[in-house]
Amino acid sequence: MEYNFGDIEKKWQQRWTADGTYKVTNDPSKPKFYVLDMFPYPSGAGLHVGHPLGYIASDIFARYKRLKGFNVLHPMGYDAFGLPAEQYAIDRGIHPAVSTDDNIANFRRQLDNIGFCYDWSRSFRTSDPDYYKWTQWIFLQLFDSWYDRKAGRARPITELESGFGKSGNVSHPCPGDPTIRFDASGWKGFDPARKQEILMNYRLAYCGLGEVNWCEALGTVLANDEVIGGVSERGGYPVVKKKLRQWYLRITDYAERLLEGLQTVDFSDAMKEMQTNWIGKSHGAEIDFEMFRYPSAEKLRVYTTRPDTIFGVDFMVIAPEHELVEKITTPEQREAVDEYLVYVKSRSERERMAEKKITGCFTGAYAIHPFSGLHIPIWTSEYVLAGYGTGAIMAVPCGDERDFKFAQYFQIPVTNIIGEAFNGLEANPTKDAILENSDFLDGLVMKDAILIAIRKIEEKRIGIRKVNYRMRDAAFSRQRYWGEPFPITWHNSIAVPLDEKELPLELPYIDKYGPGPEGEGPLANISAWTARHLETNTMPGYAGSSWYFLRYMDPKNNETFCSRAASDYWGQVDLYIGGAEHAVGHLLYSRMWTKFLYDRGWIGYDEPYKRLINQGMIQGSSRFVYRLELRGTGDIEELSRQMPIFVSSGLAALDNNPQVHDLITQAVREFYGNYDIDLDFISFTPLHVDVNIVDGFDLDLTAFRQWRPEYANAQFILEEGKYICGSEVEKMSKRLYNTVNPNDLVKKYGADAYRMYEMFLGPVEQSKPWDTKGIEGVFRFIRKLWRLFYDETKGKVWTMDTATEAEWKCIYRTIKKAEDATERFSFNTGVSALMIGVNELTDLKCHKKEVLEKLVVILAPYAPHLAEELWHLMGNAGSVLDAAYPAVEERYLVESVKNYPIAINGKTRTELNIALDATQEQVEEIVLADETVLKWLDGNPPKKVVYVKNRMINVVV
């Protein structure tokens, strides 16, 4: 009886579906475990072997936890709204709903082949009205909330309003516009429109005018994390800054908690670091400088992290977009400044980043140094960003690289306040130098001077200590069709939320996706939409993915997004698996939404993911062929087009070698007839070739000729009878012909072998190039394992005999190793442990049911189909997952007795006979009972016996 994985795997996949094996109920009597994959965006490209890596890992862990007695929630769904589907619609005229359907069906078909244990009854898409109803609902709650900085949490906006009626906004300064100040009577005096305008400045989801990343090619605004290096993440189109009225999430109010929360979660250091950098907290001071000859009482406010360097200020710089530029520029400088502003406007974000030119212009105005009274010129330059701090800086050239270069370029004299630490040639950003020329700070070490300077500044009431965050509020609207509509109507420029009962506000069907008038989205073209004055923007992709982990807990609930009972039972996601590319997008947003839902009391925890694992990327291992390029007599170039010649990589590498030249000349004559070729013009063009027609590095010549019509007559110059391809590790991509389709592997080796091999490749977190060859080894292992149970000729070989001591030892050791590895998330060693176990059992010729049954259970997470089949063939009912994970009997782990060295006070003295894998207690007993040791110790018992694995015993006297 041979192992027929094709039939067996299909059978079990059908049985699992029919029996509802993976259906999970909210059963409070069992301990829970929540394993979640980052749900996919269903793109049309189809899966390659890189995609299922994380899904396989989470599947193994989910099955393992279930065997360990947990009620495991392991769902899957689709992040179905988003830009690419809409771009596809514009390019091909296929409605996003249709292409998304197709892609999801295709995706599901591919996933089902691999045999995952998802509870599909809980599945949904973010584009389902039943789902986005609650995305819209949460948005309305964000709209209806403000952040109480005193209490450190979000509260309903009505509470703010009633507070305004009692005491104005003195205790709650306006986060949107700090200049808005009023008392109770002031508030009562405002008309309703003004009141709404003010409240908008407090809302956690607010609409306001702001500088946004505008992408003309995509016709939409993008969030900061969707812009990489000045171009759009999707498509790589140019992005410019533009002032637009947009929806935002006030994520900056959560900056501090997003930072603190990182200490309570188990993410990789790299991930925490990335998020910390993105939030970009810095400590410093805001300082107000009076301005010379400027008539108004207005002051120039700068932000600095180094108030200790205040006596080194040689000039001030304000961002070109700063409102003061207009006001303070003197008539003499007016022309130059205007010219400069035009220049700055003309530069795209990208040019600005790429060129890093030193540019700027003097405004003609001067600030007055608050301590020395000196007049300091005020410049404007694009190196100061309007969006950070106050958009203005005090420049200290001796301590800051950029300030120094600027001073040099514009020949501004540099004041040295750090003596020898500054060499006059480059700035020194140290905090350890001793200050000079610094009045009351003279003689102090810089890092100590920071606090003293701040204190003095605060005393003089010219500034305050200030914490700054680099993170900006998140742009939340897109001028797009394929997203959640905002449940908002506009009446006389006042945003009015829809009533909850009107949710979901369904996305209307359209067949034209072009942008609406004046930079509005496609929804602006629908008269039924604009007739109701509905908001025409839609929400960004991250809206639906910010809370989806909660919906799986209670997916069919029509009363609420997720009942409190369900979210209390399932709690945080215990294990979240996905790519690291979502570090500053999805992960930050969903952390913020979770904190918000917690603040308002709808869930009981404020971090969504307890532990996060980032699976590595599987790179493609590309293969190359080398086409010979010829020049010579007659129509040789035309001939080489019709009958291209490919040279094996080893020969192509030696293109100047005379022997290779001879070989080529000979081959050309053979293939083309008697041509003379110009040896000086020989070259090779490397071309990607489909990895699927290459075995290792050997090209399958027949398959290559069939691959593309232009290669039908291809000829080859071989080395040692083979065509050897070149190789390079690159991103896995269709374009590079280096993708490997999991379905092909499943068909050839079975899902179990494929799953195990994908794990066997190496640690889940590590990126590594794909190599198909090794799968044979795992395939052999599976057949070897099968032969413990069934023989090709003899049929059933497993017996009811009683196992020997050696066999028990073998299986328990294997269980221990597999369990430890799985627990540590080290699935490659887990697979190895199973392989070693099977090798040993084969050597022992062990076919005993009582041993093999345990093997099947620990195999179940890794090779679920095979495990189920064997479990049933041995006469068990139900799913193997409902068996208990076998407990390890310690006594079987104790093995042979060996001599071990013993060290007393650090010196190796003697050797003792101690059982391999003896416990600490056993070792102590043996040491204390040993006469030789006691003699050395003069009969005194040792203070401590340290047993170091099975190699060494340390005795401390």
Add this chain to the structure above:
RNA sequence: GCGGAUGUGGCGAAAUGGCAGACGCACCAGACUUAGGAUCUGGAGCCGCAAGGCGUGUAGGUUCGAGUCCUAUCAUCCGCACCA
């Protein structure tokens, strides 16, 4: 420039501070075969006929003992990047 991660055979890799290279690929030999790109058995880090020596990027340090811990350095990959 700043931050993070990783450096172990021909390759993927393993190793609570305790026999480095388990397990697998590729390779070699043998068995069975008309055949082998099937299957099984065995071999194999490197140098050396051998005894033996050398070995975890490099240089130091801690330790009875270091791939593992500490310091410096180099290389590769990833992330951020005018953030004052």
